[in-house]
Every structure is written in structure tokens, then in C-alpha cells.
Amino acid sequence: MPGDVTEYRLPSARAVAIVAVLAVIASVIAAVFVPSPDLPALIPVMMLAGWVAWMLFSVPLIRLSPTEVVVRNSLHSVTIPLTAITEVTGGRRLTIRTIDGRTYIPAAAAGPGTSFLGGAMRRTQAYGSSIVPVRNVDDLRLDSELLQTPATTIARMIRKRVDDLDADARRASRGPDGAPQGVAPPVLNMNVIVVTIGVVAASAALILVLL
Incomplete structure (x- = not known):
């Protein structure tokens, strides 16, 4: 059901995106109205910096549904069935361990922990x-579980979803041999990678033109 799907992002994701856009706009305004030969070169620099900030803070995502957890980091994504999860811990960072011995650390659930x-x-x-x-x-x-961080909150939610799985869902997730299925390999976020290459190329070209 769509209402059972919950998404988590970094708490600072929206603020970073707004600051990045404002920085690019400010650099364009400064280049137009301030008489300086060096200011136009700031436009591609701020454009590249803004994109990198957006990619690192706004792209990471955790999508939790009744049957799976989708972990999207900046450059790759992985879909983890709830039936494949053996352990989830929070604290300074969210850590998901699966039956095939793999460990996943979502970037969207960073926990500041203790200084x-x-x-x-x-x-x-x-x-x-x-x-x-x-x-x-x-x-x-x-004790990492006593640290009240976003990672701890999300870990508790994932554990609850795993505990709430019914017998039919667990049977459906098993392979032909009756063993629980593992996790498919991560896939690259090709749209993010392609746009990143384009932004880097455009920034480099603008710098060469404006200098």
C-alpha cells in the first residue's frame, strides 16, 4: 500500500539544496553587477560546488516499504528484502546486515552520535x-542504541517492519530450495552519474571561456 511506504533523507538535505541554489544565483548576480574580471569565473565554480553538495546531501534516500528497504546513496542503490535482514543497528550510523553476510551503511541516516x-x-x-x-x-x-539519532529511529522502524512480516511473506521470499533469498547487487545511479559528468564538463568549459 502506498501509505505504508516511508522515506528518510538527511535532515540537512533541503537546507543544503536551498543554499546551493542561492549560492549559484548570488554568483551570477555578482558577476553581472560588480565590475570585476574575476567574478564571472565564480559561476562555474559555484555551479559545480552546488551540484556536488546536492549529490552528497539530497540524493541519499532510504525508502522503507512493508516488504523491502531501498537504500540509495549518491552513486548507487540497493534493494534489500526485509526477509534477508538479520541485524539492524543505529547510533552513530545505520548498519544493515543480511543473510548473505553483507553490510550496508546508508548515507541518508547519518547519526552525529557523541562528540x-x-x-x-x-x-x-x-x-x-x-x-x-x-x-x-x-x-x-x-551504547549506540541509546543515542537518540535519526539512525537509531530508522533502525527501530526497520526492525519493527521485519518483526511484522507474516508467514506468507516469508514463504514467498524463499527460493526453490526453501532458503531465504539474498540481496541483489547494487546498481549505479546512472542519471546522477551522467548529470555529474555533464556538470563537470560544463564547468570546465565555462572556466576556460571566462578566464
């Missing part, structure tokens, strides 16, 4: 600088 300084302080508190007994060491260790 390096905060982690270092907690490790110092937990283990000390000398051989002394320390109480409540387990409470001081960093």
Missing part, C-alpha cells in the same frame, strides 16, 4: 588513569 571530546571524557571516567576500582563502568560505556 570526540565527550567520548574521550567518558572513557577516562570509565577506566581511570591508574589501577583503581571504578564503579558503574557499564553505565559509562557508549
